[in-house]
Amino acid sequence: MSEGFRSIVQTMGLGNLKPNIIVMRYPEIWRRENLIQIPSTFVSIINDCIIANKAVVIVKGLDEWPNEYQRQYGTIDLYWIVRDGGLMLLLSQLLLTKESFESCKIQVFCIAEEDTDAEELKADVKKFLYDLRMHAEVIVVTMKSWEPHMETSSSGAQQDDSQEAYTSAQRRISAYLSEMNETTQREGHPLMEDGKQVVVNEQKVEKFLYTMFKLNSTILRYSRMAAVVLVSLPPPPLNHPAYFYMEYMDLLVENVPRMLIVRGYRRDVVTLFT
Numbered sequence: 004m005s006e007g008f009r010s011i012v013q014t015m016g017l018g019n020l021k022p023n024i025i026v027m028r029y030p031e032i033w034r035r036e037n038l039i040q041i042p043s044t045f046v047s048i049i050n051d052c053i054i055a056n057k058a059v060v061i062v063k064g065l066d067e068w069p070n071e072y073q074r075q076y077g078t079i080d081l082y083w084i085v086r087d088g089g090l091m092l093l094l095s096q097l098l099l100t101k102e103s104f105e106s107c108k109i110q111v112f113c114i115a116e117e118d119t120d121a122e123e124l125k126a127d128v129k130k131f132l133y134d135l136r137m138h139a140e141v142i143v144v145t146m147k148s149w150e151p152h153m154e155t156s157s158s159g160a161q162q163d164d165s166q167e168a169y170t171s172a173q174r175r176i177s178a179y180l181s182e183m184n185e186t187t188q189r190e191g192h193p194l195m196e197d198g199k200q201v202v203v204n205e206q207k208v209e210k211f212l213y214t215m216f217k218l219n220s221t222i223l224r225y226s227r228m229a230a231v232v233l234v235s236l237p238p239p240p241l242n243h244p245a246y247f248y249m250e251y252m253d254l255l256v257e258n259v260p261r262m263l264i265v266r267g268y269r270r271d272v273v274t275l276f277t
Contacts, residue, residue, distance in 0.1 A: 005047040012055045023268060024090075025052050029063035029256065033249065042245035045252075049239055049266075056268050058090055059236055063262040069103040075230035079104065081111045081139075082222065083128075084235040090267035091233050092137065098231065107230050109139035112221070121145055144221055165223055168257040169216040172250045176208065179246055202242045211240060211247075215254040222259055232259055236266035 016022055027048065033041035052059045062068075069075055079095050092111075098104045113128055115121045121143040128141045180203065218234070226232050234255070239248045256262055 005044050005051075008048050009051050012051055012057065022057070024058040024060060026060045026062065028065050029061050029252075029262075029264070031063065031256075034253070042249040046239045046245040046248050049236070053238060053266070058268045059264075059266040060094070061236065061264040063256045063264065064260045067260050069230075071102045073103055074106060075104050076106050077228055077230040078110045078226070079107045080222075080226040080229040080232045081109065082218070082232065082234040083111055083113055084218075091235070091265045092132075092135070094233060094263060094265065095139075096137070104230060109137070110226075110229075111139045111141050112225065113141065113143050114221075115143050115145045117145065142225070144225070164258050165216060165220040168219070168254055169212070172212060172254050173209075176212065176247060176250055179244075180205070183244075201244055203244070203247075204242065207240070208243065208247055211237075211243070211251055212254065215251045219255055219257055219259075226259075231261045231263065233263045233265055236264045238266070 012025070025048075030038070030041045030045060032038070033045075049059060079098055081091050081095055083091060095109050099107065099109070111128060111132070113124050115124050125141050125143045128143075132139050132141070183201070183203070215237075222232055222234070237251070237255075239245070252264075256264070
């Protein structure tokens with residue numbers, strides 16, 4: 004499947020008629036159906052899109068997507084974490100053109116490292132949206148001040164949900180690491196994946212997993228009732244097994260019914276002239 008997709012990406016279209024965006028469904032059932040080949044295929048497809056300079060949109064909750072008769076009255080929430088050329092903004096505007104989402108309002112969430120950066124960041128984003136004549140509420144969230152004990156003790160049921168998913172992911176990753184080490188010792192050669200040696204830095208794995216935990220907690224805190232959530236797609240990190248990346252992604256989308264996970268192709272699709 005991976006090789007077939009790679010061939011399609013390399014050969015589809017001609018000149019300016021080449022597609023520049025790949026849309027695919029998030030594999031929500033892979034763990035329940037024990038589809039062990041899904042993680043490597045999923046990571047391979049994303050990496051091929053990045054190499055081919057294609058934008059990626061992954062749809063989570065496709066079965067829950069409203070039709071034209073199911074009007075939504077909530078918000079379209081954007082978690083703008085990395086520069087994507089404005090693709091996320093463009094998608095939110097396209098959603099508003101559909102009857103099911105035309106009554107929704109857009110909220111743009113930005114992540115600040117420090118409290119002192121929050122107001123400046125908010126002002127910059129509001130000016131940017133004003134110049135583009137886009138109507139959206141800007142909300143800045145400071146994540147650096149969040150600590151695990153704060154999230155689990157005082158933030159309510161949504162944080163408990165994230166904490167439970169985070170703990171479960173930690174257990175599964177720990178079991179997978181133990182199995183990897185046993186296999187390596189038994190066979191006497193390093194573990195390989197897609198022809199490359201797998202070297203696991205457990206501190207980086209835990210850091211990446213915790214980042215997904217914080218982001219999911221933020222989404223559940225502010226956007227549990229949103230009509231749809233758009234969030235930046237984290238690229239697969241180097242030297243992380245594909246199984247770990249699926250754990251990261253599962254934690255990111257946990258308990259969010261409808262989500263678009265977006266990665267642009269580093270070209271501006273929304274400018275002052277469009």
